[in-house]
Amino acid sequence: MNSPVPPSSEQGTFVTDAALKRLKKRHAAESRFKLYGQLAIGIAIVALVTLLASIFMQASSAFTRHVLTFDTTLEASYVTPEGERDPEKIARNVSGFNLLLQDELSDQFLPEDPGLSLQRELYGLFTRLAVLPLARKTADTPSNIGTQQSFSVALADDIDLYLKGGITRRKAVNLGQAGAVSGSMDDGFNITLGKAEPLQSALDKFREDEATPTALIQIGSTWFRMTGLDGNTASLEYIAGTPQAPVSGADVSGLALEQAQDNRTVTDRQIAWTMLLEDEGRVKSVPNTTLFTNSDSTYPELAGTAAAIVGSLLTMLVCAMLAIPVGIFAAVYLEEFAVKNRVTDLIEVNINNLAAVPSIVFGLLGAAVFINFMGLPRSVPLVGGLVLGLLVLPTVIIASRAALKSVPPSIRTAALGVGASKTQAVFHHVLPLAAPGILTGSIIGMARALGETAPLLLIGMVAFVAEVPDSPTDESTVLPVLIYKWSTGAERAWEPQTAAAIIVLLVFLVLMNLIAIILRRRFERRW
Amino acid sequence: MLETFGHLPIAWLLFAVLAAAGFVSFFAGRTEAVAVGRGSSERLNSQPNYHGYFVAMATIGPAAIVLGLYALFGETLVRGELAGELPQRIRDLGSLELNQYIDRIAEQSAMRDAGPTGNALFDAATARYTSLLGISRIIAVFLALLAAWAGFFVAKRKLSVNFRARANVENGIKLLLFMCAAIAVFTTIGIVLSLFFEALRFFSRVPFFSFIFGLEWNAQTGADFGAIPLFFGTFMIAFLAMLVAAPIGLLSAIYLSEYASPRFRSIVKPILELLAGIPTVVYGFFALQFVAPLVRSTANWVNGLAFVPDGFLAAQPTSALAAGIVMGIMIIPFVSSLSDDVINAVPQTLRDGAYAMGATKSETVKQVVMPAALPGVIAALLLAVSRAIGETMIVVMAAGQRAQITPDPTADLTTITVQIVALLTGDTEFDSAKTLSAFALGFVLFIVTLIFNLIALRVVQKYREKYE
Known part of the structure; x- marks a missing residue:
């Protein structure tokens, strides 16, 4: 529809200057209004893109992780201290395997008499339970004990995050060749750098952002902390690696860090050790399969979604068994059989309202009725499925009614005409024709149930579940609740982990919706 | 044996x-x-x-x-x-x-x-x-x-x-179908009864008026049960959400139904509906990780301006504004698809009449279509508000836990739903005032959203009949 424009050639009485001005104004208002609409749509789409992009960016680092590989002899003295070869005891012997790993590291990095704090710093590269897969593997093949084996162990979450570029900003710089060297291992060294300028500018840049930057210096396989930089002369203090005084002429490289070690969760030495291991090619990045194979854990690098995925599937199973048949039958009744009277009106109004009741209210219902009144156990998929089933019931009913409504009345009339009863007409003719629509609606309802969190919190599905549940009456958790729990974790490493779990959930949702769309495309009939 | x-x-x-x-x-x-x-x-x-x-x-x-x-x-x-x-x-x-x-x-x-x-x-x-x-x-x-x-x-x-075996069997089937339809009613009855009786038990311990009009909320210690700060937080966040969702949702609905080409519409509409399919816990994470820090740094920047008094904005790590903005984004497709239906229900003859008088498109929308669609739009907004009030995960993750009354949107506020979750998560005994207060809150929440929904659904229905 085009707005009226006065013909320019013909100056009628109505076309005055004032009128033309008004018209211009009106057209400006018109395009402004149109712009507002475009802007609104633009904002909504930008919000969606930002949401997805921020989650994918967060998650990208969680799909790989860093492991340390090491070759060692599986000494029986570590693995089976009491000489037993009971697989179950070996699998539980976490402290023995820890000792094995720790001694392996100590041999490489620590001096004779390191002291407790230094040991703790080194052993902090791993969490205690990181050796658990190792223990399980050994328990499976006890014949390996006493032989040379190659293992890989997940690095602790903070180190992993550091290696992925988190924790603190940094800049690696080449400092040329060492000049004059003075000093000793105990008192520190002063060395003249080939070129100090890049380091100085990196540190200055960090200082601009009100940080307290620091620098680590690597000469060969020895790491120093820089305690001062005066012109070209740097004061160094030995921290890790081969205890060797710098020699003039050696290549010097530096690592400027935005935060000093008091302000971050990874110490200078831990960084130096990790870099040394990386130089040896023993620390490397591998695909994070833990995310799918492990259950929940208190350590982010060991936590996975396996138990929650199974819990979600079991909950969905119960939910579908309640909501889909009941929803379809209710829709058939309301659409095909109900006579219009007060009772059916009440049911109608009620279903429409129920669809708009906040989901958390269903959680309260579950807590009061299923758990308190009926005495069903907390935290189980059975109760979760029942609550979600009631929650999506109105959705399924409304979708099924729409599908039934779209079947033309001629089908019913024809069936009745050849002598079918009302029930036969509905069950033999209308329902099969409405089935694709009903199925699509049901899948969309299930997708909604899969993403639901709040009601499940109230029936105790937040419990820490370390084992994969295998029946609807086992304690379990579900994916969205796991996401909520992980998002409350204190360590930084939970953030990418949570984002990765969100992507797992989104993949499931996309799959369900794709199935619904394909079904609709494939079977939809226009009458 | x-x-x-x-x-x-x-x-x-x-x-x-x-x-x-x-x-x-x-x-x-x-x-x-x-x-x-x-x-x-x-x-x-x-x-x-x-x-x-x-x-x-x-x-x-x-x-x-x-x-x-x-x-x-x-x-x-x-x-x-x-x-x-x-x-x-x-x-x-x-x-x-x-x-x-x-x-x-x-x-x-x-x-x-x-x-x-x-x-x-x-x-x-x-x-x-x-x-x-x-x-x-x-x-x-x-x-x-x-x-x-x-x-x-x-x-x-x-x-x-x-x-007459068949007639009898068919009656039996009809009875089964009716029972299935009645389950929805039983669910409502179950909700009302369970909330009502638990709330009654709560009010036998804490006087009704000190709950409804009390200004102090301290349920975790079992000391104070004045729910006004929670009501304030709930409506504040819902208000902020509507500030985002109402204009964006409404304007995009108008654009899609009045201006957009069918092709544009068929691409953009599903994209907007994607927003409705994302689970709320994902929005919560987005609010916590992305929007809340943004709100905080913006508030700090405002505080740093010369003419702003020190500490003018609270700039908390979790804030009502962050929760409100994200909740608003979540509600956009809700508002836009409901108002889209309403706008499309306005008969084309009304528009044609306006065009015939020489009105531009925007004038037709503003002076003819919107007044005709107004009751329906208001109903859509009411439904959206009721949705915002009942929304849980976003506020649980991004709004905070502190029960306070402050007009500052960058402060952390708590809501009815946040408190219900906080009170009922973990090991609960069904006999303490603390647990029962969650049911009293749930009852209030249910009643408020029910009233909003009833009004809105009634208006929408009437409106449909009018033009059909």
């Missing part, structure tokens, strides 16, 4: 009994009908199969009722019986601890291969519980079989040449 029965998984038992009874009676009924019709189904009023269905229905029905009753009340009876047999000193514990004790017994009994715990009394009680459970199951199955048998014979005697 009894203990073996006590260990059997009961659900399978029920199904087995019902399925077996159904099969047997169907074939018995069918055979009977064929015999009555002397081998020819033409004589019969209904097909033999319908006679079979009828008998099966009459057999399974009563048995299912008996077993259903057992499933509901069986365990309670067993527990009552066990409680009566326990030694006096345990019975004197008080109902809460006694119940917990029996819970532990039931748990132990459910673990089939669990060995004795070493506590002689507990083990004896567990064994007794298991055998009582076995006895109750035997009785239940026996009663169910009896009911099935009675139903079977009554039904079988009814079979005759003129018996």
Whole structure:
């Protein structure tokens, strides 16, 4: 529809200057209004893109992780201290395997008499339970004990995050060749750098952002902390690696860090050790399969979604068994059989309202009725499925009614005409024709149930579940609740982990919706 | 023997009994009908199969009722019986601890291969519980079989040449369908009753008016139950959400229905609806990780401006504004698709009339379409507000826990739903004022959203009729 424009050639009485001005104004208002609409749509789409992009960016680092590989002899003295070869005891012997790993590291990095704090710093590269897969593997093949084996162990979450570029900003710089060297291992060294300028500018840049930057210096396989930089002369203090005084002429490289070690969760030495291991090619990045194979854990690098995925599937199973048949039958009744009277009106109004009741209210219902009144156990998929089933019931009913409504009345009339009863007409003719629509609606309802969190919190599905549940009456958790729990974790490493779990959930949702769309495309009939 | 029965998984038992009874009676009924019709189904009023269905229905029905009753009340009876047999000193514990004790017994009994715990009394009680459970199951199955048998014979005697088996079966099916439709009503009744009675129990401890008008909320310590700060937080965040969702949702609906080409519409509409398909916990994470820090740094920047007094904005790590913005984004598709329906329902003749008078498109929208669609748009906004009030995960993750009244959107506020989650997560006892207060809050939430929904749905419906 085009707005009226006065013909320019013909100056009628109505076309005055004032009128033309008004018209211009009106057209400006018109395009402004149109712009507002475009802007609104633009904002909504930008919000969606930002949401997805921020989650994918967060998650990208969680799909790989860093492991340390090491070759060692599986000494029986570590693995089976009491000489037993009971697989179950070996699998539980976490402290023995820890000792094995720790001694392996100590041999490489620590001096004779390191002291407790230094040991703790080194052993902090791993969490205690990181050796658990190792223990399980050994328990499976006890014949390996006493032989040379190659293992890989997940690095602790903070180190992993550091290696992925988190924790603190940094800049690696080449400092040329060492000049004059003075000093000793105990008192520190002063060395003249080939070129100090890049380091100085990196540190200055960090200082601009009100940080307290620091620098680590690597000469060969020895790491120093820089305690001062005066012109070209740097004061160094030995921290890790081969205890060797710098020699003039050696290549010097530096690592400027935005935060000093008091302000971050990874110490200078831990960084130096990790870099040394990386130089040896023993620390490397591998695909994070833990995310799918492990259950929940208190350590982010060991936590996975396996138990929650199974819990979600079991909950969905119960939910579908309640909501889909009941929803379809209710829709058939309301659409095909109900006579219009007060009772059916009440049911109608009620279903429409129920669809708009906040989901958390269903959680309260579950807590009061299923758990308190009926005495069903907390935290189980059975109760979760029942609550979600009631929650999506109105959705399924409304979708099924729409599908039934779209079947033309001629089908019913024809069936009745050849002598079918009302029930036969509905069950033999209308329902099969409405089935694709009903199925699509049901899948969309299930997708909604899969993403639901709040009601499940109230029936105790937040419990820490370390084992994969295998029946609807086992304690379990579900994916969205796991996401909520992980998002409350204190360590930084939970953030990418949570984002990765969100992507797992989104993949499931996309799959369900794709199935619904394909079904609709494939079977939809226009009458 | 009894203990073996006590260990059997009961659900399978029920199904087995019902399925077996159904099969047997169907074939018995069918055979009977064929015999009555002397081998020819033409004589019969209904097909033999319908006679079979009828008998099966009459057999399974009563048995299912008996077993259903057992499933509901069986365990309670067993527990009552066990409680009566326990030694006096345990019975004197008080109902809460006694119940917990029996819970532990039931748990132990459910673990089939669990060995004795070493506590002689507990083990004896567990064994007794298991055998009582076995006895109750035997009785239940026996009663169910009896009911099935009675139903079977009554039904079988009814079979005759003129018996309208099909009509009877179809009535039974209709009854089943009606019951399914009624489940939705029972759910509502269940919600209302459970919330109402738990809320009543709460108000017997805390006066109603000090709950509704109290200014201090301190439920975790069980001290203060004044809900005004929660109501304030809830409406504040819903208001902020509507500030985002209402203009964006409405304007995009207008653009999509009045300006956009069909192609543009067919691409953009599903994209907007994607926003509605994202789980709320994902929005919560987005609010917590992305929007809340942004709000905080913006607030800090404002605080740093020369003309702004120090500490003008609270700039908390979680804030009402962050939750509100993200909630608004979540509600956009809700507002836009509802108002889209309403705008499309306005008859084309109204628009054509306006164009004929020389109005531009935007004038038509502003002066003709919107006034005509106004009641529907308001209803859509009301539904959106009710949705914002009841939304849980975003506020749980990004709004904070502090119950306070402040107009500063960068401060952390708490809402009704946040408190319900905080009060009912973890181990809960159903007897403390703390837990019960969650139900009182839930009751308020339910009533408020119900009123909003009722008004909105009524308006939407009336509006549809008007133009149809």
